[in-house]
Amino acid sequence: MLIRSLRSFLALQRYGTIVAAAEKVHLSQAAISVQLKNMEDELGVALFVRTRRSLEFTAAGQQMVPLAEQMVSLYEEMKALQTGRPLGGVLSLGVIISALAGVMPEVLRQVTEANPGLEVKIIAGISGDLVAQVDRGALDMAIVTQPPERFPTNLAVHHLYSEPFALITPSQAPCDDVVKALNSSMPYIAFDRGTWAGRLIDEYRLRSGLINRPAMELNSLDAIAGLVRQGLGTSIVPLIRGASWHQSRDLHIMPLPNFVRPVSLVTRQDQRDPMRIALLDAINTVLARQTR
Structure with a gap:
């Protein structure tokens, strides 16, 4: 499956119509329609419900979205490792609400300025919900507080402050x-x-x-x-x-x-290192400035 087909798939999910998706990925509507049909044929599952006026995602199609985001992000990071270029793709980041009001605005500014091709999707919530989403792969990583018990054993925990x-x-x-x-x-x-x-x-x-x-x-x-x-x-x-x-x-x-x-960054043990390192570097830089 070609990466550009996944990009078209994600553009449709984000922008809602083939017209808008085609404009975003710089392809014709016909080309995107062919890509999406080929995806369904290759996966052997209906990703969309087609009507005369719209293309709606099926439940299976919705389930494919986070996986497609991960695949595109991994591809972008593979290119970045080889060329030293800034990161691209999509980072889905869970953040406790208190951190959004604290260190994260400056952290996000640094990360996005250093990596203009990176799209950061912020999900605000409480720690327990965010950790569960990282655990099942719905989020790439999350900034959370220490649980009363222990974190799931398959998660990597990076203490921040x-x-x-x-x-x-x-x-x-x-x-x-x-x-x-x-x-x-x-x-x-x-x-x-x-x-x-x-x-x-x-x-x-x-x-x-x-x-x-x-x-x-x-x-x-x-x-x-x-x-x-x-x-x-x-x-x-x-x-x-x-x-x-x-x-x-x-x-x-x-x-x-x-x-x-304690406030920590949690990721899955198999999480992509370049994305994690970029976020940790930005957080540590902001924290160092605040303690001067």
């Missing part, structure tokens, strides 16, 4: 005693306990003998910080790198000793 957890209270009612703060009359605002970070915080509270029920539970660190700034409660949250909310004068922040969450 650690983020401390902190007690945050309103500046007008500062408190450096976590037990006193969370046992006070001020409501406790919990970070989403369905996330790994939320579970770690819950376990910390239980170890500290803090069993009061949360008055509120949110999955947004920015929203929690905003509520605490307004004096609506206290919370325990991770201090995410590169974010600005923990610089607020309306918050009193006390990092909790010996309580951190």
